[in-house]
Amino acid sequence: MADAKVIPFDDDRSRGGAGQRPQRRRSTGGRPGAVQPLPTRGDAHDEKPPAEDRAREAADALEQRVARGLAFLRRRLTGEYEVDDFGYDEELTDQVLMSLLRPVYEKYFRVEVKGIENIPAEGGALIVANHSGTLPLDGLMMQVAVHDRHPAGRHLRLLAADLVFVLPVVNELARKLGHTLACAEDAERLLGQGELVGVMPEGFKGIGKPFGERYKLQRFGRGGFVSTALRQGVPIVPCSIVGAEEIYPMIGNAKTLARLLGFPYFPLTPTFPWLGPLGAIPLPTKWTIQFGEPIPTDGYPPEAAEDPMLMFNLTDQVREQIQHTLYKLLVQRRSVFF
Amino acid sequence: MLVTGAARQLGGRFVRRVQRDPEVDRVIALDAVPPAHDLGGAEFIQADIRQPTVARVLAETGADTVVHMDVTGTALGGGSRATVKETNVIGTMQLLGACQKSPAVKRLVVKSSTNVYGSAPRDPAVFTETTPAKSLPSGGFAKDAVEVEGYVRGFARRRPDVAVCVLRFANILGPTPDTPLASYFALPVLPTVLGYDPRLQFVHEDDVIEVLRIASHEPRRGTLNSGTFNIAGDGVLLLSQVSRRLGRPTVPLLLPAVTWAGSLVRTLGMTDFSPEQIRLLTHGRVVDTGQMRDTLGFVPTYTTAETFADFARGQGPGLLPPETLAEAVDRVAVLTAGSGARVPQPGAN
Numbered sequence: 095m096a097d098a099k100v101i102p103f104d105d106d107r108s109r110g111g112a113g114q115r116p117q118r119r120r121s122t123g124g125r126p127g128a129v130q131p132l133p134t135r136g137d138a139h140d141e142k143p144p145a146e147d148r149a150r151e152a153a154d155a156l157e158q159r160v161a162r163g164l165a166f167l168r169r170r171l172t173g174e175y176e177v178d179d180f181g182y183d184e185e186l187t188d189q190v191l192m193s194l195l196r197p198v199y200e201k202y203f204r205v206e207v208k209g210i211e212n213i214p215a216e217g218g219a220l221i222v223a224n225h226s227g228t229l230p231l232d233g234l235m236m237q238v239a240v241h242d243r244h245p246a247g248r249h250l251r252l253l254a255a256d257l258v259f260v261l262p263v264v265n266e267l268a269r270k271l272g273h274t275l276a277c278a279e280d281a282e283r284l285l286g287q288g289e290l291v292g293v294m295p296e297g298f299k300g301i302g303k304p305f306g307e308r309y310k311l312q313r314f315g316r317g318g319f320v321s322t323a324l325r326q327g328v329p330i331v332p333c334s335i336v337g338a339e340e341i342y343p344m345i346g347n348a349k350t351l352a353r354l355l356g357f358p359y360f361p362l363t364p365t366f367p368w369l370g371p372l373g374a375i376p377l378p379t380k381w382t383i384q385f386g387e388p389i390p391t392d393g394y395p396p397e398a399a400e401d402p403m404l405m406f407n408l409t410d411q412v413r414e415q416i417q418h419t420l421y422k423l424l425v426q427r428r429s430v431f432f
Numbered sequence: 433m434l435v436t437g438a439a440r441q442l443g444g445r446f447v448r449r450v451q452r453d454p455e456v457d458r459v460i461a462l463d464a465v466p467p468a469h470d471l472g473g474a475e476f477i478q479a480d481i482r483q484p485t486v487a488r489v490l491a492e493t494g495a496d497t498v499v500h501m502d503v504t505g506t507a508l509g510g511g512s513r514a515t516v517k518e519t520n521v522i523g524t525m526q527l528l529g530a531c532q533k534s535p536a537v538k539r540l541v542v543k544s545s546t547n548v549y550g551s552a553p554r555d556p557a558v559f560t561e562t563t564p565a566k567s568l569p570s571g572g573f574a575k576d577a578v579e580v581e582g583y584v585r586g587f588a589r590r591r592p593d594v595a596v597c598v599l600r601f602a603n604i605l606g607p608t609p610d611t612p613l614a615s616y617f618a619l620p621v622l623p624t625v626l627g628y629d630p631r632l633q634f635v636h637e638d639d640v641i642e643v644l645r646i647a648s649h650e651p652r653r654g655t656l657n658s659g660t661f662n663i664a665g666d667g668v669l670l671l672s673q674v675s676r677r678l679g680r681p682t683v684p685l686l687l688p689a690v691t692w693a694g695s696l697v698r699t700l701g702m703t704d705f706s707p708e709q710i711r712l713l714t715h716g717r718v719v720d721t722g723q724m725r726d727t728l729g730f731v732p733t734y735t736t737a738e739t740f741a742d743f744a745r746g747q748g749p750g751l752l753p754p755e756t757l758a759e760a761v762d763r764v765a766v767l768t769a770g771s772g773a774r775v776p777q778p779g780a781n
Contacts, residue, residue, distance in 0.1 A: 160768050168761040172754035173676030179668050179718050180557045181631045259553040259715075262627025262687070269629070279556035279563065283720075 180280070181269035184249070191271055192241055198231075199238040202378055203337060207239045209385040212331055215246040218285040219388065220323045221292040222412050223333035224311055224420065225300035228342035228361045230254070231376065232335045236292060237271070239383050251284050252292045253277075257358070278322050285326040292333075293319050295409075302359035304347070308339035309424060311417045317409035320391075324399040324408075329388035332412050334419035337381030340430050342366065379430050382423050386415055433648065434495035436481055436527065437502030437543075438471060439463035441610055442640060446501065448472045449641050455649050460493050462486070463502070464519070481523035487530035490537070497539040497648050498531055500524065503580050505545075505573035505612055505706075513572075520576035521583075528587045531594070539595045541647045542584050546600045546633075546662060547574035547708060551715040560720045561600075561660045572706040581660075595658040597647040602664035602719060602736075605743040606637030612709055614743070620751060622675050623693070626684035630671050630716025633664040636734035636742060643730050655729030662719040665736040671713060674740060679750030679757075687714065 166189055169175050177183045199205050213219060223236060233252050240250040253276035259265040274280045276293065284291050294300065299312040323330050346362035366373035389412060398404055433450065437443040438461030447461045451472050459474040461467070466478055479485045481502055490498070502523055507516045524542075531537045549555070550565040569575045581598060588596040603613050616622070643663050651657040675682045685693070694710050724730050734742065 157768075161765065164761055164765045164768070168758050171676060171757040171761065173673040174754075175673070177631070177668055177670055177673070179631075181629070181668065181670065181716075183670075256554045262625070264627075265553065266627055266629045269631070274557045275554065277556050279560075280558070283558055 177270075180251075180272065180274045180284070182251070182272035183270040184272075186270055187249075187272060188241075191267070192238060195234055195238050196242070199235055199242075202376075203235060203341075203381040205235055205239060205337075205381040205383055207243045207383050207385075209387075210239070210243045210245075212385040212388055213240065213244055213248065213290065214329065214388065215244075215248075216288065218288045218326055218328040219290050219331055220281075220285065220319060220328055221250065221290065221331045221333050221385070222319060222416070223292065223294050223335055224309075224416055225294035225296040226303070226308065226335070227301060227338035227376075228344050228363070229376075230258075230294075230301060231341060232338035233292065233294060234271075235338070235381060236333065236335065236383060240290065240292075248290050250292045251289050253281055253294075255297060278318055281319070281322045282326055285322065285328050295319050298358040302344070302347070302361070305339075305343040305345055309336075309420050311413055311420070314409050314413050317405045320405050320408045320412070321399040324391045324394055325396075327392040329390050329392075330408075330412055331388045332386040332415045332419070334384045334386065334416050334423060335381065336384075336420060336423040336427060337379040337430075340379045341376035343377070377431075380427075380432055382427070384419055384423060386419055389415075433458065433497040433499065434460045434462060434490065434493065435474075435499045435501060436462045436523075437500075437504065438474070438476065439465050439467040440501070440504065441469070441608055442604070442637060443467075443501045444469045444471060445637065446499070446641050446644055447474045450645060450648070453645065453649065458493075458495075460489070460495060462489065481527050482518055484526065484530075486526050487533055490530045490534045494534075494536045496536050497541070498527070498537055499541045499543075499644060499648050500527055501543045501644075503543055503545075503577060506610070516573070517576055520573070521579050524580045524583055528583055532587060532591055537591075537594055539597075539648065540584070540587070541597045541599065541644060542580065543644070544581055544598050544600045544660075545573070545577045546602050546664070546717060546719050547712075548577045548581060548600060549717060549719070550574060551630075551708070551711040551717050553715055555715075558718050558720050559662070561662055561723055569708055572708045574708040597658050598660040599643060599647060600660065600662050600719070601640060602633040602635045602662070602717075604637060604640055605634045605739050607742060607746040608637070612706070613712075616709070616713075617674070617678060617680075617743070618747060620680065622671075622678075622680050622682045623690060624671060624675075624682045624684050625687050625690050625710070625714045628687075628714045630713055631668045631718050632671060632674065632712075632716055632736070633668060633718055634736045634739040634743070635664050635732065636739040639663070639665065639732040639734055639739075642733070643724075643728070646728065646730050652729055656727050659723075659727065661724045661728050662721050663724055663730075663732075664719050664721050665732050665734050665739050666721070667736040668718055669736055669740055671716070677740065677754060678744050678747065679753040681750075681752055690714075 175183065175185050213221070223232070226232060237250045237252060240248055249272060252273045254268055254273045256275060258268050258273065259275055274284070281291055281293070295314040296312040297315060303312060342361060342363045344361045344363055348360040348362055352358065352360035363373065433456050435443060435447050438447050443463070444467055447459055448471065450456050451459050451474060461471050461474045461476045462479055462481065464478070464480040467476065477489055479489055503520050504516065531540060546559070547569065548565065549559045549563065550567050550569045552567045554566050556563060569578060584596060584598055588594070604611060605614060647657050672682070690710055691707070694707065698706070
């Protein structure tokens, strides 16, 4: 009877149907059918005394967890895991890095996700979002949102600034999280593979803007993301993130210091750098991430990607949709922190 | 068929293999030093390709296919870097000049390297044959390869009747390797750059020989074997994975320290641990092999991981063999599982 009483692993709870998960369970359990679908568990409860059951259940669950953790450790230590051409380490992302980001996402910023159904369940799509917050935490939170909330358990591949790949440690983690350089080649390759790609076309202009200009979308680059989406014929999903603007209210910019360090800006906030490392703790704002209606791009002729007029129109359309959603969400918001 | 660089392991293997092909009735192996290995029924001519004698050899033998494999990073038998560079660049110029003079030459195959793309953080993640390098290699073998390819392109323009094939190989590994990367992996402890985990791609020696054969014969139906092609095994390994699979611990060092140590080692003349080697081990490099599959019609038998496994078998066990670590984890698993009934199955992926 012990077979049926397994509490699902924490990480798995939110995405039961993820592609390779059942396989891994089977291999770690050692017994076929160790993890039964939930309904059978309910049946078992009816027949057995519940107290004894629960104790056993807990012990079993712990055992399962330990076994799975050890199997994971074994794979990591012997190097027997796979990464893709971009250096994306799916296992490490799912098991470790996401578990580290999840508390920030759930407990600290208490992210509310809307319109997740607007992200297609399969095939390539380009998610275009606003960028803010001095440090690119908004991108990471968007990645957790897609990872945890999407019913098909999709993985978001973010396009990051070149600075990310110059910095030690950061570049390593970014590659393992599935990020890659924001350039047309990489974006097209990922979209061509049917991946979900996230981009923040405002770039440094958006993330490094002063607090006074919060929620005012900056220029969307040269609209390169639109031509990329057009060439691959994938839909563009506009995404609005509210809450990230206030995590580090940037009241000043130490330009000389920034130039010295080779950064695009050096933020001065009410707490940073005055309080030292303590000042680097973001304010616990309440976030909302809304994915909007997808904008299809497959109806255009192939030469459309070269048409600058169409490019600007589509860019504006995406930009306006994000801006309007931002205003709407701001009106609905009760307060910055709740 | 004329093969340069035959005194090297790879050149020797190719010479031996290509003799068995029915299309080839005569193989002339060329190198500046006599080979240590058997070349089978091939005629060996000792000639330095940096000298004009190579033109006479080509004219006398009337070879119709030239396979230029003497573009390498290290000198055979401990020559200096200057000699290597001269052989690569001047040798290629002489050889191409000779080819241009010889009306018999119909096909030219050049062994190049994916080093021509350089390695920089601002590069796209995957290079195609047409991707321009963001930072051109400033020196060393990579610069040689870039220059060699430049001369080859010039030759292709001047002799449009010759089918020219440039093969850009990823890091070549096999059971008997003699590349700088292989000697790096043979170190008991691998120095790495702190905070970087480069993506590496390998190609197996067997595949190298095979693709050189495809390129040096008439193209098969539906394929084209002139042009530039990236040659690499499928998949990618991170340096951290490589070290774990080898069982060799890593010592992460700061980038300036690594650069300094590299130049120190170079000055002492111990190994050819060149700056571009350090860049490769910092930023990594991955190439797209779509052209190789679709146009050249070549599918490598070894993936990157399999190539590496084959190479690792030839190496002695490291300080932390993966088997020992796996066993240790299994032992812990047995302990925690109580009765020992639930040991996790190895090799879940």
